Amino acid sequence: MSYKKYNDYELLYMVRENDENSKNCLLEKYYPIIKSISLFYYNKYIGFGYDLDDFIQEALLAFYRAIDTFDESRDVLFYTYLCVCIHRKFSSFCRIFTTNKNISNTYFASLDDYQVADESVNIYKTMEFNDTSNRLRQVLLDLTFEESCIYELKINNFKYKEIALLLDTDIRNVQSKYNKVSKIINNKLANY
Numbered sequence: 001m002s003y004k005k006y007n008d009y010e011l012l013y014m015v016r017e018n019d020e021n022s023k024n025c026l027l028e029k030y031y032p033i034i035k036s037i038s039l040f041y042y043n044k045y046i047g048f049g050y051d052l053d054d055f056i057q058e059a060l061l062a063f064y065r066a067i068d069t070f071d072e073s074r075d076v077l078f079y080t081y082l083c084v085c086i087h088r089k090f091s092s093f094c095r096i097f098t099t100n101k102n103i104s105n106t107y108f109a110s111l112d113d114y115q116v117a118d119e120s121v122n123i124y125k126t127m128e129f130n131d132t133s134n135r136l137r138q139v140l141l142d143l144t145f146e147e148s149c150i151y152e153l154k155i156n157n158f159k160y161k162e163i164a165l166l167l168d169t170d171i172r173n174v175q176s177k178y179n180k181v182s183k184i185i186n187n188k189l190a191n192y
Contacts (some may be wrong), residue, residue: 008026008077012026015067030063030082032153033149033167034056034059034063034086035056036148036152037086039052039055039152040141040145040148041090041094042055043140044094044141045094046137055093058090058093059090062085063085066078066081066086079167079168139184139185140185146167146169147180149167150167151178153167
């Protein structure tokens with residue numbers, strides 16, 4: 001069963017009729033968006049001891065809750081509703097570990113994390129890689145949500161037409177925003 005044959009409303013109707021295949025189709029369709037939003041929050045809160053998988057898991061919980069609570073009569077796209085649900089889930093999730101009483105626990109690290117057994121490590125190459133990685137992360141955080149989604153989907157080998165379908169936008173809009181983001185990234189990394 002391919003999600004391209006059905007629109008969101010048909011798939012949601014079938015999910016409410018206890019069809020697991022349609023739920024999997026919705027997940028297949030929106031997983032790149034789920035991953036993109038999760039990656040955005042993971043990069044924003046990278047120093048708090050949570051893995052990307054933890055953020056994806058929270059986004060999946062929001063996805064399933066969005067399926068259960070979506071109301072077609074409200075005249076809003078499921079994509080929009082899903083994004084709002086995921087952002088709200090991350091807002092409450094990140095608030096838990098950034099409160100004053102929990103923030104001190106997130107900065108403790110085991111000495112085992114920093115020990116290297118029988119390996120020669122070039123500290124300067126590691127620092128250079130981390131510096132470039134931090135620059136790229138900062139550039140991606142400065143993008144709008146739509147631009148980051150388009151960039152994430154494109155580097156994951158989605159075609160412009162597929163991205164436009166997923167984001168419910170025009171193909172020319174997707175192409176121009178991807179070109180804009182690529183130029184921004186190239187310029188920012190070249191200037192450092």
